Amino acid sequence: MQPDLLERQRQPLLIVISGPSGVGKDSVLQRMKERGLPFHFVVTATTRPKRPGEVDGVDYFFVTHDQFAEMIEKGELLEYAIVYNDYKGIPKQQVRDALASGKDVVMRIDVQGAETIRDLCPDALLIFLSTRTEEELVERLKARKTESREGLKLRIATARQELKRVDMFDYYVVNADLRLDDTVDTILAIIHAEHHRTRPRVVTL
Numbered sequence: 001m002q003p004d005l006l007e008r009q010r011q012p013l014l015i016v017i018s019g020p021s022g023v024g025k026d027s028v029l030q031r032m033k034e035r036g037l038p039f040h041f042v043v044t045a046t047t048r049p050k051r052p053g054e055v056d057g058v059d060y061f062f063v064t065h066d067q068f069a070e071m072i073e074k075g076e077l078l079e080y081a082i083v084y085n086d087y088k089g090i091p092k093q094q095v096r097d098a099l100a101s102g103k104d105v106v107m108r109i110d111v112q113g114a115e116t117i118r119d120l121c122p123d124a125l126l127i128f129l130s131t132r133t134e135e136e137l138v139e140r141l142k143a144r145k146t147e148s149r150e151g152l153k154l155r156i157a158t159a160r161q162e163l164k165r166v167d168m169f170d171y172y173v174v175n176a177d178l179r180l181d182d183t184v185d186t187i188l189a190i191i192h193a194e195h196h197r198t199r200p201r202v203v204t205l
Contacts, residue, residue: 008200013104014095014121015039015191018114019129020159021084022141024175024183025108026059028129031184032106040098042107045071048086051146061091078205079109079116084154088113096205104191111162118168123201125194127187128169132176134160 017025029041045061047068056062063071068087071077080089090107098105109117117124131137141155166172171190175183194201 005198005200008202009195009197010102011200011202012099012102013191013194013201014099014117014124014203014205015104015106016114016117016124016126017106017108017129017187018111018126018169019175020111020137020162021155022137022144022159023129023131024140024180025129027180028175028183028187029106029108031180032187035184037188038103039106040101040103042090042095042098042105044088044090044107044109045077045080046086046088048084048088078120079113081110081112081116083110083112084151084158090117092205099203099205111165111168115165115168121203121205123203125171125191125201126169127171127173127190128166129173129175129183130163130166132174134163136177137163 017028019025032039033041043057043061045063045068047063047065050056050062054060065087068089071089072080076092077089078092078095080087088110090109090113095105095107107117114126118126131140137159138156141152141159147155173183173186
């Protein structure tokens with residue numbers, strides 16, 4: 001194998017884990033962290049209120065609307081969007097620093113944000129998480145009991161539309177109930193295979 005190909009295969013990947021609300025993106029990332037995997041997990045900035053058990057700087061950077069607006073004005077965000085009436089965004093420098101360190105970078109973002117990342121970085125690796133059925137997804141959203149009735153209706157309607165965007169992604173992974181480790185194993189297998197492509201992804205931001 002040519003030395004330059006080997007070198008390109010060692011380049012870090014930008015891995016996007018996305019999917020509708022309720023598919024378990026947070027749970028998947030938490031299990032990956034618990035395994036001590038050698039990835040950099042991007043922390044998203046958000047204006048939404050902190051939920052019970054969440055830690056600032058670990059789960060999200062919780063900021064005010066004024067602080068978020070300042071980040072936009074200074075060009076500090078790789079992408080940002082309004083998600084269920086609150087802003088979420090990816091700090092640009094955090095991602096660049098992590099890639100420069102040689103680590104694979106994992107970010108958890110909504111489907112709209114994943115589309116933006118694909119436009120900015122065509123070689124990003126996009127993984128779509130889903131449930132086995134739409135009905136199962138709806139039941140998960142109902143069981144969370146974190147939104148008002150109107151908020152729940154909005155999330156369900158949005159999730160149904162996001163399920164139609166799966167063709168934009170490189171891989172489709174089902175996160176079945178009580179099979180979280182299987183989901184993580186599948187994602188790790190994908191990442192392992194991607195590092196052995198004859199035409200490696202080259203991430204530039």
